[in-house]
Amino acid sequence: xxxxxxxxxxxxxxxxxxxxxxxxxxxxxxxxxxxxxxxxxxxxxxxxxxxxxxxxxxxxxxxxxxxxxxxxxxxxxxxxxxxxxxxxxxxxxxxxxxxxxxxxxxxxxxxxxxxxxxxxxxxxxxxxxxxxxxxxxxxxxxxxxxxxxxxxxxxxxxxxxxxxxxxxxxxxxxxxxxxxxxxxxxxxxxxxxxxxxxxxxxxxxxxxxxxxxxxxxxxxxxxxxxxxxxxxxxxxxxxxxxxxxxxxxxxxxxxxxxxxxxxxxxxxxxxxxxxxxxxxxxxxxxxxxxxxxxxxxxxxxxxxxxxxxxxxxxxxxxxxxxxxxxxxxxxxxxxxxxxxxx
Amino acid sequence: xxxxxxxxxxxxxxxxxxxxxxxxxxxxxxxxxxxxxxxxxxxxxxxxxxxxxxxxxxxxxxxxxxxxxxxxxxxxxxxxxxxxxxxxxxxxxxxxxxxxxxxxxxxxxxxxxxxxxxxxxxxxxxxxxxxxxxxxxxxxxxxxxxxxxxxxxxxxxxxxxxxxxxxxxxxxxxxxxxxxxxxxxxxxxxxxxxxxxxxxxxxxxxxxxxxxxxxxxxxxxxxxxxxxxxxxxxxxxxxxxxxxxxxxxxxxxxxxxxxxxxxxxxxxxxxxxxxxxxxxxxxxxxxxxxxxxxxxxxxxxxxxxxxxx
Numbered sequence: 001x002x003x004x005x006x007x008x009x010x011x012x013x014x015x016x017x018x019x020x021x022x023x024x025x026x027x028x029x030x031x032x033x034x035x036x037x038x039x040x041x042x043x044x045x046x047x048x049x050x051x052x053x054x055x056x057x058x059x060x061x062x063x064x065x066x067x068x069x070x071x072x073x074x075x076x077x078x079x080x081x082x083x084x085x086x087x088x089x090x091x092x093x094x095x096x097x098x099x100x101x102x103x104x105x106x107x108x109x110x111x112x113x114x115x116x117x118x119x120x121x122x123x124x125x126x127x128x129x130x131x132x133x134x135x136x137x138x139x140x141x142x143x144x145x146x147x148x149x150x151x152x153x154x155x156x157x158x159x160x161x162x163x164x165x166x167x168x169x170x171x172x173x174x175x176x177x178x179x180x181x182x183x184x185x186x187x188x189x190x191x192x193x194x195x196x197x198x199x200x201x202x203x204x205x206x207x208x209x210x211x212x213x214x215x216x217x218x219x220x221x222x223x224x225x226x227x228x229x230x231x232x233x234x235x236x237x238x239x240x241x242x243x244x245x246x247x248x249x250x251x252x253x254x255x256x257x258x259x260x261x262x263x264x265x266x267x268x269x270x271x272x273x274x275x276x277x278x279x280x281x282x283x284x285x286x287x288x289x290x291x292x293x294x295x296x297x298x299x300x301x302x303x304x305x306x307x308x309x310x311x312x313x314x315x316x317x318x319x320x321x322x323x324x325x326x327x328x329x330x331x332x333x334x335x336x337x338x339x340x341x342x
Numbered sequence: 343x344x345x346x347x348x349x350x351x352x353x354x355x356x357x358x359x360x361x362x363x364x365x366x367x368x369x370x371x372x373x374x375x376x377x378x379x380x381x382x383x384x385x386x387x388x389x390x391x392x393x394x395x396x397x398x399x400x401x402x403x404x405x406x407x408x409x410x411x412x413x414x415x416x417x418x419x420x421x422x423x424x425x426x427x428x429x430x431x432x433x434x435x436x437x438x439x440x441x442x443x444x445x446x447x448x449x450x451x452x453x454x455x456x457x458x459x460x461x462x463x464x465x466x467x468x469x470x471x472x473x474x475x476x477x478x479x480x481x482x483x484x485x486x487x488x489x490x491x492x493x494x495x496x497x498x499x500x501x502x503x504x505x506x507x508x509x510x511x512x513x514x515x516x517x518x519x520x521x522x523x524x525x526x527x528x529x530x531x532x533x534x535x536x537x538x539x540x541x542x543x544x545x546x547x548x549x550x551x552x553x554x555x556x557x558x559x560x561x562x563x564x565x566x567x568x569x570x571x572x573x574x575x576x577x578x579x580x581x582x583x584x585x586x587x588x589x590x591x592x593x594x595x596x597x598x599x600x601x602x603x604x605x606x607x608x609x610x611x612x613x614x615x616x617x618x619x620x621x622x623x624x625x626x627x628x629x630x631x632x633x634x635x636x637x638x639x640x641x642x643x644x645x646x647x648x649x650x651x
Contacts, residue, residue: 182357185630186623189585194619197607198368274484281486282589282604301490305498315487322482330478 037259040335047331050324057321061141068134073291076128083125084309100307124309126299135291136314140321142292146207147272153211154218154268159261161215162222163249167230173223180216188213192275196284206285210272218264225257259336266329270322277318293318350634354627361623362412362616366405369612412620418613420606428617432599436621438508439591439598443583445514446521450579451572453522454529459565461530462537473530480527486589489520493593506595517594521586525579532575537568570641576633577626584622 031039041047084100099106124132165176183191195209229235229252238248254261273293279285280294281301288295293314300311392398399407411418417428461473496516497505503515540546541564549563587600595601599618606614 178353181353182360185354185357185627186361186619187581187584187626189581189588190619190622193603193607194365194368194615197615198371270482277484278486278585278589282592284604284607297487304490304494308494311490319479319483319487322484323478326478326482 037332037335041331044331044334046327047335050327050331053320053324054328057140057317057324058144061137061144064134064137064141068138073130073135073138073289076130077125078128080125084307086124124307124313126310127303132296132310132313135296136293136317139291139293139296139314140317142203142286142290143273143276143294143318143321146203146210146276146286146292147269149207150210150214150272151265151268153207154215154272155261155265157211158215158218158264159222159254159257162219163226163253163257165219166223166226167245167249167253169227177223180219183213184216189275189278192279193284196279201284201287203286203290206276206279210275214268214271218261218268221260221264222257225260226253229253229256263329263333263336266325266332270325270329273318273321273325293321347635350631354631357627358620358624359409362409362620363405365616365619366408369616370401408616417617417620420614421609421611428613431602431614432617432621435597435599435602438596439587439600442514442517442521442591442596442598443580443587445518446583446586447525447579448522449518450522450525451529454526455533455565455569455572457526458530458533459537459560459568461534462541462564462568463560465538465541470534473534477527477530477534480523481531483523485520485524485586486593488523489517489590489593492516492520506593508596513594513596517590517596520593521583521590524582524586525575528575528578528582529572532572533568536571537564540564540568570637573633573637573640576636577630580626580629584625 041051099108101107126132126135161176161180165173168176191213192206192209195212196205199205199208235248235252238252243251276285276292277294277297280287280292281298283298286292286295296314297311297318300307300314304311389398397404408418415429417432420426420428420431457473457476461470464470493505493516496502504513507513546559546563549559554562584600587598588604589600590596591598591601592604599621602614603618605611606618
């Protein structure tokens with residue numbers, strides 16, 4: 001009965017290694033949180049385009065600093081006043097060839113005013129003969145600076161306040177929340193206006209005013225998140241090990257709050273740009289000879305009926321800026337929190 | 343409920359008191375003087391004027407007088423219009439602002455709901471994309487830019503509505519649209535998100551399987567439940583309308599509170615600035631309280647006694 005199988009090592013043949021699937025191996029490379037977000041953001045076309053638009057606008061606005069400064073801006077050239085846009089090469093398109101509609105007829109304003117042939121203002125000039133393109137670039141820079149600096153303050157104040165309030169809890173939290181309640185029951189714009197009235201109008205006051213009034217939303221969101229984060233085990237572990245609260249906040253809380261911070265910042269920037277434009281437009285913000293998008297809108301609006309381009313161009317730039325930041329904000333929100341994505 | 347309300351009203355009073363105090367001292371820091379041709383006035387004249395407006399007294403006394411007056415509905419006397427009480431000034435102008443604000447809110451919410459609902463029902467189609475684009479544009483284009491464009495192209499070029507001023511209903515149409523676009527965009531975005539969520543819930547499936555018509559499902563079941571969270575936007579709407587009124591009323595030359603506020607800032611008319619600030623703050627505080635109450639009525643799951651949501 002007993003039959004022994006004669007097996008020698010030669011009877012076995014090794015399978016080619018490639019054929020065996022390694023179940024332990026992770027197919028996709030592991031991504032860090034930032035890479036993950038970036039991957040999701042890349043899928044959102046609107047957000048990516050917006051990101052590029054913002055980068056391009058920032059590069060143009062800040063890169064122009066050596067070429068466009070206060071001196072070039074205040075120098076008026078009355079002989080070139082109120083010229084429409086003229087872009088060399090676009091001679092066929094009315095509106096970009098130096099012609100303007102007067103009484104229903106397109107007239108060459110450059111010839112009318114005896115402007116030298118080689119002189120061309122790409123976006124036209126204002127009532128003092130200053131290049132509108134230069135002024136818009138400079139104005140965009142000022143608007144961006146106001147927004148970025150105000151947002152920076154908003155970030156630091158809002159995040160610090162929120163973390164302290166959430167971390168301390170109890171009475172401190174209660175008092176700090178009441179303070180926020182008081183501040184947020186006055187319309188933001190009223191606070192800004194009051195600050196501007198009390199300080200002297202100008203860029204510094206606008207930045208300060210926006211910074212003071214706009215951090216409450218950030219502080220509220222950060223506090224709510226801190227309240228839940230501080231009960232987490234890793235925070236408890238850090239506390240047990242005797243880590244100082246400041247270090248815990250910096251090492252453990254801020255990284256975990258980063259998505260809220262970034263998203264909220266993305267919404268603060270357009271609202272700061274809006275405030276600046278709004279205030280300058282009604283005449284209590286930045287005023288001449290300084291310029292910003294709001295100032296340009298205010299100046300353009302006066303002549304809108306006859307020289308519509310003087311308001312259209314700054315308005316378009318302002319709208320593009322706002323749309324880009326809003327779209328990027330939405331994109332980042334979806335990218336950070338895929339659950340909300342639909 | 344009663345205890346909760348009392349507590350809230352107490353906080354409201356405290357808030358308004360703090361606002362009044364801060365505003366008062368900020369105004370005292372204000373550079374410039376309320377007298378337009380101070381350079382030409384002699385010291386005696388300035389003294390007489392100061393006495394007339396109570397500016398000769400020490401600041402703490404002025405402050406107490408101000409607070410005491412406010413409790414009686416007296417907001418002081420405007421510097422700008424000789425001897426006109428601020429409360430009368432505001433009273434004359436509040437009607438136009440209220441009408442405009444309400445109209446803009448109704449316009450914004452109504453069309454916002456329609457656009458948002460269409461976007462949610464036609465989720466991921468061209469209609470959805472169109473509505474989203476519209477909402478982003480509405481959110482991004484500043485209302486004063488829109489107002490000027492409307493005024494020029496609809497008012498002047500087409501001549502459909504009066505350019506500016508305040509009179510019959512046709513005067514209110516363009517300002518209403520300019521003011522209402524912000525709330526419209528906000529509502530549309532909000533309704534879309536909330537309705538997409540509701541549309542995928544079990545009770546909508548049930549309603550569909552009962553054989554209800556599409557309209558009935560959307561109208562009776564989906565829309566109603568997506569509307570509830572909309573109430574929370576009441577506060578932000580109010581803020582946006584108050585802010586908007588400052589510039590829209592100026593552009594369309596409407597005799598409202600916002601226009602007066604800007605004028606007062608330009609002329610250093612402290613009592614009016616303080617009065618309008620108090621009015622705006624009081625309005626917002628009341629709206630926030632009403633929001634919380636309405637919310638607890640339509641959604642009984644939310645208890646006022648509990649922690650505020």
